[in-house]
Amino acid sequence: MTYRYRVATVFLLGFFIDCINIFMPAVAMPRIAATFAIDNANSAWVGNAYILGLALVMPVSTWLAAQWGARQLLSASMLGFAVAAWGCGQADGFAGLIAGRLLQGMAGGLLIPVGQALTFNLFQGPERARVSTLVMAVALIAPALSPSLGGLMVDRGSWPWVFHANIPLALLAAGLAWLWIRDVPGTAQARPDFLGLLLISAALAALLLGMSLYGAGHGLAWALPCLALGALCALLYRRHYRRTNSAILELDLLDSARLKVSMWIYQAIPGIFTGVNLLNIFYLQDTLALSAQATGLFMLVYAAGAFAAMLMVGRAYNRAGARRLFLLGMLLHSLGIAMLVLVDSARDGHLLILAYALMGIGGGIGANTAQTTALLDFTGQQTQQASVLWNLNRQMAFSLGAALLLMVFNLLLDQLGSTLAYHLSFALAALLGLTPLARLHTLPQENPHHA
Incomplete structure (x- = not known):
């Protein structure tokens, strides 16, 4: 294996570990909530703490790599991730679990931007598209497999295994980074x-x-x-x-309508979906008595829809344009969420499959179109600055969507029964997923140069 593919392997392994740590613990939330006697709103901090850790260190990760060297930083980050994962599984209180998740996020946030920069600098021109395809594949495989595998661990063992299972992967990534990444001195950078x-x-x-x-x-x-x-x-x-x-954040770049609308789309589609999926996990396990493994399997349907959408967007983007694709993605995604309102029993599996398929297709169209559109207006140094805004918004979308919908559900639960509160929360989420419609007209016409 050549050096550049070794670097790419380390980055993709770390990226995979990060992705499964967003989605795998979600399927264990009902068991975690029961263990520590907390409500579902507070249980969302298992995910929120991880995302906050990522957001905290991502902007300074490249500066740290320049100070310490990429090899040392990547190895140390994965070793720290493994220690934090052990601490999460061994936590004897909810505060300890949250502290471990925050440390996990900080460790993962060191590897992702540094590993991505190393990899993309080694693959130029058309070869970079191949790496981007591998990144998208990992981003689809991890959400597809991790909930069902996590559900199996919860059903056959106990919830700490959704964290302990990461330890061998993190240690492998740390070892490969130490063996494969060249110890090149970093370039001096200004203090962040x-x-x-x-x-x-x-x-x-x-x-x-x-x-x-x-x-x-x-x-x-x-x-x-x-x-x-x-x-x-x-x-x-x-x-x-x-x-x-x-x-650290260049706010003037938000004058770009493409970046601003793409960020709004990410909040309204992947962000809202994170909250909807978390609510639905509680609904299926606590109200409809489905197993954790059965609950996780629906993400396979979502991933299949998102994969099909990814292929479609790659072929249709330059012909259809971002505005039409955003509109189609939002409509399909919100229609899928609305289908959850019709789910009343464990026998409604066909409705759940249809709902997750529509959410996957619509979410894939919206998220991939946003990823393509967000940075079109920038070149040179501005691209890196806009990328910081984009990635911070992307990570925070997961936490904000979960926090918002759990807040809505708990407020409704005070006045209504459990099932009706879930259904009304899903209906409101479907409407929230359409909020960027009012901003689509601000998108400029497609520039043929971008193709």
Whole structure:
């Protein structure tokens, strides 16, 4: 195996580990909630803490690689990931589990951008498209396999295995990084904007905490201070941004309608789907008494639909344009979510299959079109800066979607029965998935040069 394919293997293995850690623990949420006697709104922090860890270190990962060397950083990150995974499975309290998930996310956030940069620099021109195809394949295989495998572990063993199962993979990635990545000294880089990073992280954490507290029934007295703190940190970052020449997030890039709409689409489709899928896991296991493994199998249907959509978008993008593809993706995705309202018993498997197929096709069209469209307006250094905005939004979409829908469900549950609360939450999610419709007209006409 040549050096560049060894580097690509390390990156893809790390990316696979990251993907399964977003989707595999979700299928174990009902068991985790029962073990620690918490409600489903608080259980979302198993995912939120991981995403926050990713968001915290991603912007500084390339600077750390320049200071320590890519080989050392990648190996250390996967060793840290393995230790954190062990800690998650051994946690004897919910706070310990959340701390372990935060550390897992921080370790994974070090490998992904550094490994991607190393890999893409070694594959140029048409060869880069092959690597991109492998990345998309991993992004589909991991969500397809991990929920069903995680469900099997939960049904046949116990929930800690959804974390312990990552340890051999993380150790393998650490060993391969140490053996295969060349020890090349890093290039000196300017000190990153740590104050900006602190303000952005505080704003996101406070927003998620406020929504989770309100959804868990703690009332506005607890939620409002958190939401106010999040808003204050966001305003302080905007002020900080205007006064510094090297802010960690370049807000002026949001003047690009393509980037702005693509980010909005990602919140409305993959973000909303994350919340819908998490709610549906609780609904199928707690209300309809399906096993964890059976619940996870529906993600295979979703992945098959998303794979078909990925192939379609690759062929149709330049002919149909982003606006039409966004519209089609949103309509199919929301129709799939609406189908969940009709599910009343474990015998409605055909409705669940149809719902996940539609969500997969619509989600695949929307997400892949957004990925293609987001950075079209940028070149050179601006591409890297826009990529930071795009990836931060992409990661936070998963947490915000889950926090929002769990909050909605718990508020409805106070007034309605369990089944009706689930159904109304799904109906509202279908409507929320259509919110970017009002922004599609801002997209400019396709530029033939982009093709």
